[in-house]
Amino acid sequence: MSTLNDTPAGRPRGSARPGYSFDVKLWKVTKTGRKSRPYRLRWVVAGRVHGETFTTSALADSRRSELWQAMNRRGEAFEIESGLPESEVRAAADAAAATEVKPPLRWFEFCRKYVAGRWRTSAAKTRESMADGLAAVSLAMVKRGDGVPSDEQLRLAFRWGVVPANVGEEPPADIKAAYDWLTTADRAVADLTDAEVFEDVLYRLGYKLDGTPAAGDTYKRRRRALNTALEHAVVTGKLPENPLQRARRKYVGSNDVVDRRVLVNAVQARQLLTAVSYVGSWDRCRGRRLAAFYAVLYYAGLRPAETVGLRRSDCHLPETGWGTLTLRETRPVSGKQWTDSGERHDRRGLKAREATSDRPVPIPPVLVTILRAHLNEFGTGKEGRVFGNERGGVVGSSTYWRVWEEAREYALPPDRVESPLAGRPYDLRHACITRWLNAGVPIAEVARRVGNSPEVIHRRYHGCIDGHEEAANAKIERAMESEGDQ
Template identity: 80%
Template sequence: MSTTDDASPLRPHGEARPGYSLDVRLWKVTKVDRKARPYQLRWVVGGKVSSATFATSALAESRRSELRQAMRRGEAFEIASGQPESEVRASAEAAATAAEARPSLRWFEFCQKYVAGRWRMSAAKTREGMADGLAAVALAMVTRGENTPEDKYLRLAFRWAIVPANAGNEPPAELKAAYEWLTKEDRPVVDLVDVEVFEDVLYRLSYRLDGTPAAGETHKRRRRVLNTALEHAVAVKELPGNPLQGAYKKRVGSGAVVDRRVLVNAVQGRQLLTAVSYVGSWDRNRGRRLAAFYAVLYYAGLRPAEAVGLRLSDCRLPDEGWGTLTLRETRPVSGKQWTDSGERHDRRGLKAREADTDRPVPIPPVLVAILQTHLKEFGTAKEGRVFGNERGGVVGSSTYWRVWEEAREYALPPERVGSPLAGRPYDLRHACITRWLNAGVPIAEVARRVGNSPEVIHRRYHGCIDGHEEAANEKIAKSLEEDGDTV
């Protein structure tokens, strides 16, 4: 827990003007769980907590010293930003000087240049994430009038126009009015320093178009996108500082912990895998072609995108005993506009690993047999992939989602179909990881097999492990008996 200074600095008595406060408490520098900027400084102004992170302890202590000196001078601090009045005034003067020196870029033009500069170095999913986050902010960065297009069209127009390949092209007819509004009625980037405008920006990060809260992961992803863009705006002198650094991090939902209700038991898992084979007509093999696909999620803990990219050369399937799947590639679904190839599936290395690394996953005999049967009946798809559609192409996410939804109706009682139980194909991976943890497999080994860090496994699945408290109690009780500490 952070601690304050033992002695409060001396300040002259008086009243601060509205929006400012002389009630300032400064905490000591602490280290937080971040790789890039692990040193955090926190302080309170008028009851509102502000914070900043730094790459080194020396930088954090230097900033702490600056704030402490301002407190000793008796300066009031701005409550919204947490900055001393002299710094706020200097920032405003710098912004005014910059505005007089040259016109500020407008938001849409800034985003076009920013995305174009990052496009070649970014994966398709990253590109799509940038477009989504910046499009959400764009809804706050336009002036509104009587004829303002609906937000859904403004958002779609922004996502279309932000793709570098679309620069200079005519927008689709249904997006033309929204596109013209975006390019004519967008605000200057410097308007982000306006408190009212930035409050609307924060709202757009946190909520969907229909006014319902966005998922926790969506909010965090959008905030990361905006933060990186604002850091760039500061670097190119479009903003005097990053207004997001001192902004309150609103907590909107959380997808950090796996919901136990989605987990299937062994009987339910087998029933679902069997039900898949009944989906679709027998001659087209729609469900039977994907039965082994779901099995690798359930028995090996693969992500769907990893299963899509699995090749025969990655599989060791002996006649007896355990086999191995050596994962080298993932095929995440994005969209044709986000990939370099023009295909819906990007081609990437494994998640959270270097591009040229692989991940061997031991698989039990039951999965070996399922894969052998699948390959014997259907062979391989194009490029030697284990799974393919009827034409040998990449299995689309819409395909394995539709098959899964139909299989649930076959396998589950009517009253459970509408429940969260195995609601997504990805939930089979959750069931696999939980089964391994409950079997006593060490967290580090589970993390290695599924391609996560031990910290992520512990955080996301700690509520899904059965019997560990009782087992721990038994071990402690046995230790007490051996030491003679019994009643």
């Protein structure tokens, strides 16, 4: 049996990685003397002999040609243990990995990776909304049993666990049991295709923990968060299809139309704005510092977060006549874990607008006077903000909520205090928009000033516009009279 080294003199001989060698000798095909597989091919890798037998000489020659090509044409190293070219070793490993049975992807791990992937490009409010929506769904994606923590604890544990900064950290003691349950008793993502499981998922989207229907905006926000996550699962091959696209279940919770009962009239508004100044001691100015804040909501229709971010340079406040507030940023409140800065207030552009765009809002003389008086007495806060807390920092939502609750008790009769009337500072914005619509300002112009679409304004405030029913009746009556004349 002769030995043949087919390695050409010009072949490069770099250093092979451990377990591989370029020292390969390929022998000629020989006969074995057996009937079943009479042809043998042998080769040597780093002094170690390898061989295969074949039923025909053609198969043996074909295999010899493959090894020769790997050795001379492609310059591959051979694995010493198996004697195979490196490309064949990799192909075998890939095939084995493809057929390996992997454990099913669990719901919590999927959510954690999904949130981490969207974290960098999302605003703090978006991060919190995304986590809150998926946390509600998670109540349907954990198995129930003895010792299961409360739904509230499970939600808190989920919201803590999906924050990328908390990966690998020990959960706080008060939610550790819930976190352990969430990470060990969660269902597989594939269980979303189970009709019974998904029915519970739909329920969690539309109802609160106490079993009452969630607000319309809450339901839409949760459904949007789940839908985006499921679309990601489909794209990455975790689900064959998005089961939410097949769910046509009608939501029966409350809608997002403004409740007329929250709207204040002009007298009530003045009483409330006056009452704000009586909140807190006079020297600490807790209420007086915020009187103009609420006036901006009522007279200009700004959102609280927009008012918090308002700067002196954004205000045109002439001595007489109308002024202008040019809005450029908003300071929505989020938990510290959701912001990049670690502060409770995120810094964002205007809602539903490009980050660099602004929104000029004309303001009436009465608000110009109020703002001028506020700046004369309190000056500006840090970064030139019109409104600041006692230390000049950002006004927190808890602060302007507490002051407003106390002011309602001063300004309203006891029976009205218990009513929805102006129950939230945001209701002053609703009152402003309604007042403009009732004054005959076109919907498109109202939408431009308050930063909404005309469709949203029409849908949310249509039931608050006085005189529409009477005007419609009059038009119908005139049409009927005209038909009678003919």
